[in-house]
Each structure stands twice: as C-alpha cells, then as structure tokens.
Amino acid sequence: LVADEVKSLRAEEGNKQKILQDIKELAEKLYKNENPYPAVTMHMVQKPKEGCPLQQKPFPRLDEGTVQWIIDQATAKLQTAPPAVRAEKKCMVPSGPPIAAILERNGNALANSARRLEVVRNCISYVFENKMLEAKKLFPAVLRAMKGRAARHCLTQELNLHVQQNRAVLDHQQFDFVIRMMNCCLQDCTAMDEHGIAAALLPLVTAFCRKLSPGITQFAYSCVQEHV
Secondary structure (H helix, E strand, C coil): CHHHHHHHHHHCCCCHHHHHHHHHHHHHHHHHHHCCCCCCCCCCCCCCCCCCCCCCCCCCCCCHHHHHHHHHHHHHHHHHCCCCCCCCCCCCCCCCCCHHHHHHHHHHHHHHHHHHHHHHHHHHHHHHCCCHHHHHHHHHHHHHHCCCHHHHHHHHHHHHHHHHCCCCEECHHHHHHHHHHHHHHHHCCCHHHCCCHHHHHHHHHCCCEEEEECCEEEECHHHHCCCC
16 A cells, blocks of 8 residues: 555655645555454444433342352252153155156066076077077176176076086087186175075086096086185
8 A cells, every 4th residue: 555655645745734634544544454344333222211310220239149049959950850852843754756666667677687587598598509609699798697696596597407407518619608607607706695606506517517538528617616
C-alpha cells in the first residue's frame, strides 16, 4: 500500500491537511486488511416499561453450598438411573428389485452353469470318440470353465464313467487332452477341494495311461504329481 501511495504523497508535500487525509485512508486500508470480516454483535436489550426505574437489578449471589447440594443430588440420580435405551426409529425399508428380476438373474446364472457343464461333457466325449477337431474347438472354453467347482466336479465324473467302460488306455493325442484338463483342474483347486475334486482325481490318474512302447506304459499321475 505504501508503494502505491508514494507518488500521491510526493505530489501533496506542503499540504498538511491532504497528507493527513491520505494517511487516514491508508490506515483504514491497513486495518481492513488485518480485519477483513469484522464480527457483528447484536445485543437484544428489552426496553423498560413506562414508569419503571432504568437501573437494573444486580444478579443474586449464588450460595456455594446450595449449588454443590444440587450437583450431588443430580449425580446420585444418574448413578441409580437405569441405562439409557436408544429409541428405535421407525423407517420405511425401500422395496428391492421385483422377484421376477431375481428369478431371471438366478435363472441366467444356472443356464450359464449348465452350458459350461455341457461344454465339458461334449469335449470329453469328442476326445474319447477321437473327434479331435471338435475337441480342439471346445478346449479353450473347457479350460475357462475349470475356474468353477461344478465344472471340475463334472470333469471327474465324466472321466470316471470312461474308466468304468474300460476306456482308460489312450492314444497319444487323447492322453495329451486328458492330462491338460487334469492339470488345469488341479491348478484351479483350492484347499476346500483337497478332499473332493483332488481326491476324486487320485484313482483316475492311476487308471488313465498310454503305451509308449512294447512293455512300457505311462500313467497319468506321472504328469500331474507336482500339484500341491
């Protein structure tokens, strides 16, 4: 502010009144800068009635003993009072989605799950029927389906059916497909599956095999035994 006012102060040298006026304005600016928002206080004082003396009555002196007695009484009441129970506030619970929407959503989920299981069954059938081209088309979907426990359980059931039909001895391509499915299934297993899916695979990995050469047979467990 001083830097801004230098020119005007120099121009008014010799005029005492003008200099004092400028200093006063400068002081007001500085004051407003320090106190930009002055507190507004309002005192509501009732007007005295007509004929009433203007002097106000002094506030009575409080007796210390009486005040302490009141405090002690209140404290005793609080100590013997039952615990405060929070009053239940009644409110309207907003209505959720209609039942039809929930059924539709669950129906879609079940339909998706059923489709995934159908893909697993079809792929395994193609493998054992030596329809390798069809099996290759479905294989990526089967590996994705192994993320779900239902699909892993379905795999063990389907493979078990083929073992019971004496179809455990596989050619090289069939063996490769079955091993890849077993590995993927075990890879996605959790600790919860240890006594379910993994246990169901144990007899299967000792049943499925392939002939490497006369007198030499490779069983499936040799390819999946590294899983925890």
